[in-house]
Amino acid sequence: MGKFKKGGSKELPEISTASLPDIVFMLLFFFMVSTTMREVELNVDIMVPSAKEIVKLEKKDLVSNIYVGVPMRKFAKTMGTEPQIQLNDQFSTVDDIQAFIAAEREARKEELRNKLTTSLKVDQYTKMGIIIDIKQELRKASSLKLNYSTRETAE
Amino acid sequence: MARKTPEINSSSMADIAFLLLIFFLVSTTMDIDTGIYKKLPPIPEEEEIDAPKVKQRNVLAILVNRNDDLLVNGEVLSISQLREKTKEFILNPLNSADLPEKKLTTIPFFGDVMVSKGLVSLQNDRGTSYEMYIKVQDELAAASRELKDEKAMQKWNKKYADLNEEQQDAVRDYVPMQISEAEPKNVGGKK
Numbered sequence: 001m002g003k004f005k006k007g008g009s010k011e012l013p014e015i016s017t018a019s020l021p022d023i024v025f026m027l028l029f030f031f032m033v034s035t036t037m038r039e040v041e042l043n044v045d046i047m048v049p050s051a052k053e054i055v056k057l058e059k060k061d062l063v064s065n066i067y068v069g070v071p072m073r074k075f076a077k078t079m080g081t082e083p084q085i086q087l088n089d090q091f092s093t094v095d096d097i098q099a100f101i102a103a104e105r106e107a108r109k110e111e112l113r114n115k116l117t118t119s120l121k122v123d124q125y126t127k128m129g130i131i132i133d134i135k136q137e138l139r140k141a142s143s144l145k146l147n148y149s150t151r152e153t154a155e
Numbered sequence: 156m157a158r159k160t161p162e163i164n165s166s167s168m169a170d171i172a173f174l175l176l177i178f179f180l181v182s183t184t185m186d187i188d189t190g191i192y193k194k195l196p197p198i199p200e201e202e203e204i205d206a207p208k209v210k211q212r213n214v215l216a217i218l219v220n221r222n223d224d225l226l227v228n229g230e231v232l233s234i235s236q237l238r239e240k241t242k243e244f245i246l247n248p249l250n251s252a253d254l255p256e257k258k259l260t261t262i263p264f265f266g267d268v269m270v271s272k273g274l275v276s277l278q279n280d281r282g283t284s285y286e287m288y289i290k291v292q293d294e295l296a297a298a299s300r301e302l303k304d305e306k307a308m309q310k311w312n313k314k315y316a317d318l319n320e321e322q323q324d325a326v327r328d329y330v331p332m333q334i335s336e337a338e339p340k341n342v343g344g345k346k
Contacts, residue, residue, distance in 0.1 A: 017169070020169045021165070021168040021169045021172050024169055024173055028172055028176045031179035031180055035183045049285065049290070051289055051292070051293040052293055053293050053300060054189040054190060055191070057187070060188065119188060124284070124285055126284070126285045127282050127283065127285070128281055128283040128284070128285060129282065131285060135195060138195060139195050139198045140198060142197060144194055145194060146192070147190040147192050148191045149188060149189070150189060150190050150289060150293075151189070
């Protein structure tokens with residue numbers, strides 16, 4: 001019955017850390033692939049409203065964003081505290097929207113241009129007046145696909 | 156004579172990888188954009204096209220004022236009642252004279268069925284809050300989804316989202332939900 005050795009060396013063998021870099025690299029690649037870098041710096045405070053019947057917005061490269069909200073505190077002196085429109089990186093007015101849509105279309109490949117969706121990221125306390133204006137401008141620019149950005153309601 | 160190249164110590168590899176990992180961890184945003192999808196109506200090409208006349212009983216007029224109060228067909232409602240009201244409006248279960256007419260339509264899978272001619276009309280004040288607007292849209296979408304789920308359950312014992320495309324089309328024809336947003340009155344033309 002001497003098949004099993006008893007005792008043996010009391011010291012625990014050291015765990016090999018040679019595979020640690022591999023594990024870390026794996027994690028690293030996961031995050032590198034799943035990362036989307038923030039494209040624009042927000043100049044307005046936005047807390048989008050919540051809703052239940054939401055859909056996921058697919059094909060992020062075919063989405064152009066329009067932000068509407070109250071300017072952040074550092075801009076309060078120059079821009080006031082009324083909700084403002086932000087296109088790309090700067091404050092804009094309703095009249096700039098058509099040019100913005102045209103530029104967004106220009107930046108896409110020709111066959112994808114009519115698939116462009118506009119995502120409205122609007123603060124929940126904004127009044128509808130400004131949004132009605134934006135919608136009119138979008139219709140004039142015949143950019144008819146619209147997405148109201150919302151959070152999912154926590155149930 | 157072949158000289159042995161000394162092995163490079165790779166124990167710091169992990170540190171480098173960790174550093175990169177932490178950078179990506181911090182800079183990552185994994186939010187998925189979600190939202191309510193809508194299609195805007197195109198601007199009518201010619202001025203002053205007469206809007207098709209719709210009978211009053213076929214319209215569910217939803218008005219939202221600047222204090223975010225809801226008026227549905229002349230009745231003040233709270234937002235939580237809107238969904239039931241809309242469903243009742245579209246279904247018209249008792250064929251009452253105040254609720255929309257129905258039209259006999261042939262729909263694949265269902266055969267000849269009565270389809271509501273109801274139309275939801277939504278009008279906001281410029282002072283309505285965006286939050287309220289989204290809530291109304293959300294309730295209407297929820298009502299529409301519940302109606303579709305109901306029909307799909309009756310027929311196939313499945314939810315609407317689980318049906319195939321043809322079945323979804325059929326259900327969509329069965330319980331149509333047309334939402335028309337009133338043209339803003341003081342915008343357009345005079346700018």
